[in-house]
Amino acid sequence: MLLVRVGEFSGFQFGRPANQSGELSVRLFSDSSSLNFIFNQKAAGPAVISQSDINRILRTLQKATSQTVANANSSK
Numbered sequence: 001m002l003l004v005r006v007g008e009f010s011g012f013q014f015g016r017p018a019n020q021s022g023e024l025s026v027r028l029f030s031d032s033s034s035l036n037f038i039f040n041q042k043a044a045g046p047a048v049i050s051q052s053d054i055n056r057i058l059r060t061l062q063k064a065t066s067q068t069v070a071n072a073n074s075s076k
Contacts, residue, residue, distance in 0.1 A: 004026060004028065006059060006061055008030045008031075009028035009029065009061065012026070012027055016051070017049050017051055017053075021043055022041045022042055023039070023040050024038075024049070024054070025038045025039070026054065028058075028061075030063075039054065
């Protein structure tokens, strides 16, 4: 288990990319929300997803404004 902090979120990473089970999850929490990411890859296969890839994904997280959410909902 690893401690994760990114922007307003903090949480935990369970597993590592080279884990033999092929699954890794990241659970993040803020004062107003939570996120759960699950990364799967072939068990006992080569590690295709690297820790750098996971870090890059997490660094892109940012909270959407109410206006962005409203616009996304109105386009459905």
